[in-house]
Amino acid sequence: MLLVELAVFLLAQRCLDWMSEFATFVAAHEGMQFRPFPDPFLFATTHPMTFAMRHSDWIELIVVMIVCAIVIVVFSVWTMIAAPIRYFVNLNALLIGGAALFLLLVGRIGYDSAAFSELMVRTALLTWLIMPLFVGLFASLFPFSFLERIGFIVITVAYDVPLSIVRYGLFVAILGKTSSIAMTDLYLVFGPLLDAIPIICFFSIFLVRVARSLEARRAVWGWL
Amino acid sequence: MVVAALQVWTWIVVLIMVVYAFRHWRFTWNRISARQRPYYQDLIDSDLPPVSIIIPMHNEASVAKKVLEALIASNYPRELLQVIPVDDQSGDATPALVYEYSQQYPFIQPIYNLSGERGKATALNRALRFAQHEIVLVFDADYTPGRDLIRELAMAFIDPEVGAVMDRVILRNSAVNLLTRLLSLERSGGYQVDQQARYNLDLFPQYGGTVGGFRKSVVIDMGGFNPLTLAEDTDLTVRLFIDGWRVLYANRAECYEEVPEAWGVRFRQLRRWARGHNRAFFAHIVPLLRSRKLSTAQKLDGALLLFIYTVPPILLSGIAVNALLFYMGAIPVIPGIIFALFVVSYNAFGNFAPVFEVGAAELLDGARERLLLLPYLFYLFLFNSWAVNSGAIDALGDYIKSRRAKWDKTKRSGATRASA
Numbered sequence: 132m133l134l135v136e137l138a139v140f141l142l143a144q145r146c147l148d149w150m151s152e153f154a155t156f157v158a159a160h161e162g163m164q165f166r167p168f169p170d171p172f173l174f175a176t177t178h179p180m181t182f183a184m185r186h187s188d189w190i191e192l193i194v195v196m197i198v199c200a201i202v203i204v205v206f207s208v209w210t211m212i213a214a215p216i217r218y219f220v221n222l223n224a225l226l227i228g229g230a231a232l233f234l235l236l237v238g239r240i241g242y243d244s245a246a247f248s249e250l251m252v253r254t255a256l257l258t259w260l261i262m263p264l265f266v267g268l269f270a271s272l273f274p275f276s277f278l279e280r281i282g283f284i285v286i287t288v289a290y291d292v293p294l295s296i297v298r299y300g301l302f303v304a305i306l307g308k309t310s311s312i313a314m315t316d317l318y319l320v321f322g323p324l325l326d327a328i329p330i331i332c333f334f335s336i337f338l339v340r341v342a343r344s345l346e347a348r349r350a351v352w353g354w355l
Numbered sequence: 356m357v358v359a360a361l362q363v364w365t366w367i368v369v370l371i372m373v374v375y376a377f378r379h380w381r382f383t384w385n386r387i388s389a390r391q392r393p394y395y396q397d398l399i400d401s402d403l404p405p406v407s408i409i410i411p412m413h414n415e416a417s418v419a420k421k422v423l424e425a426l427i428a429s430n431y432p433r434e435l436l437q438v439i440p441v442d443d444q445s446g447d448a449t450p451a452l453v454y455e456y457s458q459q460y461p462f463i464q465p466i467y468n469l470s471g472e473r474g475k476a477t478a479l480n481r482a483l484r485f486a487q488h489e490i491v492l493v494f495d496a497d498y499t500p501g502r503d504l505i506r507e508l509a510m511a512f513i514d515p516e517v518g519a520v521m522d523r524v525i526l527r528n529s530a531v532n533l534l535t536r537l538l539s540l541e542r543s544g545g546y547q548v549d550q551q552a553r554y555n556l557d558l559f560p561q562y563g564g565t566v567g568g569f570r571k572s573v574v575i576d577m578g579g580f581n582p583l584t585l586a587e588d589t590d591l592t593v594r595l596f597i598d599g600w601r602v603l604y605a606n607r608a609e610c611y612e613e614v615p616e617a618w619g620v621r622f623r624q625l626r627r628w629a630r631g632h633n634r635a636f637f638a639h640i641v642p643l644l645r646s647r648k649l650s651t652a653q654k655l656d657g658a659l660l661l662f663i664y665t666v667p668p669i670l671l672s673g674i675a676v677n678a679l680l681f682y683m684g685a686i687p688v689i690p691g692i693i694f695a696l697f698v699v700s701y702n703a704f705g706n707f708a709p710v711f712e713v714g715a716a717e718l719l720d721g722a723r724e725r726l727l728l729l730p731y732l733f734y735l736f737l738f739n740s741w742a743v744n745s746g747a748i749d750a751l752g753d754y755i756k757s758r759r760a761k762w763d764k765t766k767r768s769g770a771t772r773a774s775a
Contacts, residue, residue, distance in 0.1 A: 214618035218737035226678055233682040241684015250686070257689060269711050272383050273718070315681045319674070328733060331710050335729040338714050342723045 132267035135284045139259050144175045150255060150296045151178035154248075157300040158182055163307040168245070172253050179248035182303055187310040192231045195312055199228030226316040240311045247314055251302060251322075255295040258326050262288050266330055273341055283337045290329050298325070358685045361676045365687060368673035375666065376709060378659055382552035383715045392555045394605045395510045405435040406509050407486035407571070408494060411478040412440055415496035416448040418613065422496055423456050423463065431505040433462050437487050440465040440496075441478040475564075476580035476587040483571060483579060492568040499527065499611040500566070507608035508568045518600025519562040519569040519591065521550070522608035531616050536728055537735055538614045538621070544713035547720060550604045558656035559596060560604040564588025565612065573600060584638075586631025589661070593639040596657060599648035622742045629746025630753065632664040637754045667743040 151167060158165040158180070165182040187195070202224040206217040234240060242250060266284045275283065302317050408426065412419055419440065426438055440453040442465060453465040466485055468478060479493065490512050494500060504522065511520040523546045529539035553560045562569065564587055574580070577594050580587045595602055615621040643649070643657050680686045710729055717726050752758070 210619065214622065215734045215736075215738040218741055222737060229678060230682060237682075240682055242681070246684060268380065272380065272387055272711055272715065274387070315678055318681060318686075319677055328730060331730045331733070334710065334714065335726045338718060338726045338729070339723055342718055342721070342726060345718070346721065346723070 132263050132284060134281070135263040135267075135288060136260070138285075139263065139288060140174070143256060143259060146259070146292050146296070147175055147177050147252065147256060150252060150299055151180070153296050153300045154180065154303050157304050158307065161304050161307055163303075165303075170249055170252070172256065175256060177249070177252040177256065179245060179252045180303075181243075181245040182248070182307060184244050184306050185308070185310045187231075187234065187312055189235060191310075192235045192312070195231040196228050196235070199224040199231070203228070223316050223320060226319060227312055230312050230315045234312065240314060242311070242314060244306065247306070247311075247318075248299075248303070250318070251299050254323055255299065258295065258323055259288060259291060262291060262326070262330070266334075269330070269334055270337075273338065274345070275337065275341060279337055279340065283333060287330050287333050290333070291326055294326065294329070298322075358680065358683055361680050361683075362685065362687050364676050365673060365680070368669055368676070371666065371669055375659065375663075378656075379549070379709045379712045382548055382556075383712045385552040385555055386548045386719065387715055389555065391551070392557075394507075394603070394607060395514065403432065403435055403506065404490050404509050404512060405437070405488040406431070406490045406492055406505060406568075407437040407439060407488040408492045408505070409479060409482040409486065410438070410440045410494050410496055411443055411475050411482070412445060412449050412453070412496045413443040413473065413478075414445045414447045414449060416445070416452055418497045419449055419452050421499055422494060423453070425499045425501075426463075426494075426505075427460060428502060429500065429505050430502045431509075433460075436462045436505070438463045439482045439485055441482045442467045443473045443475075443478045444468055444470070472582060474582060476582040476584060479587065480579040480582070483575060486571055489571050490568060491571045491574075493564065493566070494610070495565040495612070497613045498524070498566050501609055501611070504566075504608050504610055507605055511603050511605065512568070512570065514601070516601045517570075517603055518573050518595040518598075519567060520603040520605055521561065521563045521567040522605045522610050523547070523550075524563070524566060524612045525609050526614055527611040528613050528616065533731065533734075534618060534621060535614055535616055536725075537731055540713045540717065540725075540728060540732060541735075542612075542614070543716040543720060544709075547606065547716035548712045551606045553656065554604040554606075556656075557650075557653070559592075559653055559660050560602050561660065562588055562592040562595070562602050564591070566610040569595075573598075584631050584634055585627050586635050589632050589635040590638070593635060593643055593657065593661065596649060596653065597639070597642050597646045618738070622738070622745075625739060625742035626746040626749065629664040629667075629743040630749040631746075632661070633747050633750030634753055636661040636665060637750070664743055665747060667740040668747045671740055671744055 155165060155167060163182050165180045167178045167180040170177045170179050203221050206212070206220045206224075209217065230240060263284050266287050267280075270280045270283050298321065302321075305313060305317065410419075410422060423438070423440070426436075429436075438460075440456075440463065442450045442453060450465075450467055453463070457463045457465050464485070466482060468481060483491065490509055492505065492508055508520050508522055511517050524542060526535065526539045526542060529535050550560050552558075567588075569591065573595070574591065577591075577598065581590050584590045592602055615624055640658060640661055643661065644654055646654065649657065677686060710732060713732065714726060714729055717729075
C-alpha cells in the first residue's frame with residue numbers, strides 16, 4: 132500500500148500534466164476558447180483552465196426545469212423500466228433541474244469554468260492519493276497473496292488515472308457545448324462516485340481468484 | 356454561516372459512514388480471521404424439549420403446503436411437537452388447507468382469526484395463548500425448514516440464559532432474476548458475516564422473527580408482541596437484551612426463504628421494515644443506553660443496529676447537501692471524495708452489508724462466479740435508499756401522530772412459478 136502511495140506521489144505530476152494536455156487538446160478540437168493557468172496544490176502544480184461556456188437565458192432555464200419535471204413524473208410512473216434505472220434517471224433530472232432553478236433565482240452557480248476545472252483536477256489528485264489506502268483496507272481483510280494485494284491496488288489506481296483524464300476532457304467538451312446547468316450533475320454523479328465503482332469491479336475479480344485458490348485447498352475449510 | 360453549517364453536516368455524514376464501515380470491517384475481519392464461537396448443535400446428551408411452532412398466515416395458500424410438508428418431514432419427534440398455523444383473516448384457500456392438514460396430523464392445531472385486529476404481532480399474541488410448550492418457534496409461511504432445523508433451534512434453550520435464537524436464512528428463489536440474485540448477496544452478507552460476527556463477539560445478534568425461537572414465559576412476562584409495531588422481531592430483540600437475556604445466532608441451522616421477485620414488492624417490503632425498525636429505534640434507544648445489564652460494547656452495537664435504517668435518510672441528506680454546496684460553489688473536496696467512496700462501497704442497504712462484507716460471506720459460502728455480481732449492488736443503492744427513506748418518513752409520522760401502522764403483506768411468487 133505504501134509502495135503504491137510512493138509511486139502515486141512520484142508519478143502524480145506527470146499524470147496531472149497528461150490530464151491538462153488532454154483537456155487542452157479536446158478544447159482546441161472543439162474550437163473552444165481556453166486559457167490554462169498554474170495552480171500549486173499539495174506537492175504538485177496542476178494546470179486547470181478557463182474555458183468559454185455558453186450562457187443560458189431565463190427562457191432556456193425554464194424549459195430545462197419543465198423538461199426535468201416531466202422526466203421525473205414520467206419515470207416515476209413508468210413501471211415498465213426497472214426501478215433502479217428510474218431512480219437513477221430521476222436523480223440526474225433532479226440535479227439538473229435544481230441547478231436550473233438555482234441559476235434562475237441566484238443568477239449564477241458557485242463554480243465558473245476555472246473553479247470547476249480546478250475542482251476536477253484537485254479531486255483527481257486527491258482521489259489517486261486516497262484510493263490506495265481505501266483499496267488497501269479492502270484487501271487487508273482477505274487472504275490475497277502479496278502479488279495479488281499489490282496487483283489489486285495498482286490496477287485500481289492505474290485504471291483511475293486514464294478514467295480521470297478522459298472524464299475531465301469530456302466534461303470540458305460537454306460544458307463548452309451546454310452551460311453550467313450540467314455542472315452539478317457531472318461532478319456529483321459522474322465525478323468521484325464513478326471512481327469508486329472500478330474498485331468493486333476489480334475487487335470482485337480478485338475475489339474470484341481467491342475463491343478458486345481456496346477451493347483447491349480443502350484444508351482451509353476444515354474449521355467451518 | 357449556511358455554507359459552514361452544510362460543510363459541517365457533510366463531515367458528520369462522512370463520520371457516520373466511517374463508523375459503520377469500521378463496524379462492518381471489524382465483523383468481516385472477525386469472520387475471516389478470528390476464532391469462531393461454536394453453536395450448541397453438538398450437544399447430544401440432553402432430552403429434546405417439547406416445542407410449539409407458530410406460523411402466522413394471511414393469504415398464504417400458495418406457500419402454506421410447502422412449510423407444513425417440511426414440518427411433517429422434520430426428524431423432530433412428533434409427540435414433542437405442536438404446530439399452530441394462525442389463519443389471520445385470509446381470503447383465499449389458506450383456512451381450508453390448514454384444516455385439511457389438521458385432520459390428517461393431530462399435532463397440527465390451527466387457530467382462525469376471523470374478525471377484529473389482524474397483523475403478525477396480533478397473530479403471535481393469539482397463538483401464544485394456545486401454545487402448550489415453553490419453547491416457541493416462529494416460521495413465516497414462505498420459509499421451508501430443513502429436517503434438522505427444529506432440533507438445532509430447540510437445543511439452544513438448554514442454556515437457561517438464552518431468551519431467543521435465530522437461524523440462517525437461505526434464498527430459495529435466488530436464481531430467478533437480477534433482483535433475487537442481488538438480494539441473495541445482501542442476505543448472505545447479513546447472515547454469514549454480520550450475524551455470526553455479532554454472535555462471536557458477544558454483541559447484539561438479532562432475532563429475525565421470520566425463523567427463530569424464544570421462551571414463551573419471557574415474552575408473555577414482557578407483555579407479548581407489540582401490535583403497534585411492524586418490526587416485532589427487532590422490538591423483541593432489544594427488549595430481551597435490555598432485560599439481560601441472550602440472543603443466539605445459529606449459522607448452521609438453515610431455513611429456506613422466498614424473496615420478492617418484483618421491484619414494487621421489494622420496495623414495499625423494505626419500506627415496511629424501515630418503518631417498523633425506525634419505530635423500534637424511537638421506542639428503545641433510551642432504555643437500551645440506560646440498561647445496566649448490557650456491556651458498553653453491546654449498547655454501542657445495539658444502538659448502531661437500531662440506527663441502521665436511519666442511515667439512508669442521512670446519506671440522502673448528504674447528497675442533497677453536497678448538491679447545494681456545489682450550487683453555492685463551496686463543496687469541500689476531501690469529504691466529498693470520501694463520501695463518494697463510501698457511498699459506493701457501503702451501498703447494500705437491504706441488509707446493510709457493505710461490499711467487502713458481502714464478498715467475505717460469498718467467499719465463506721464457497722461462491723466463485725457469483726462474486727462478479729458484487730458491482731451490481733450499486734444498482735440497488737438509490738432504490739434501497741428511497742424505499743428506506745419512505746419507511747423512515749412513515750415511522751416519523753407514526754411516532755408523532757401515535758398512529759397504528761397497517762401491515763402490508765409481502766406478495767409471494769411461489770404459486771405462480773410452481774404452476775408454471
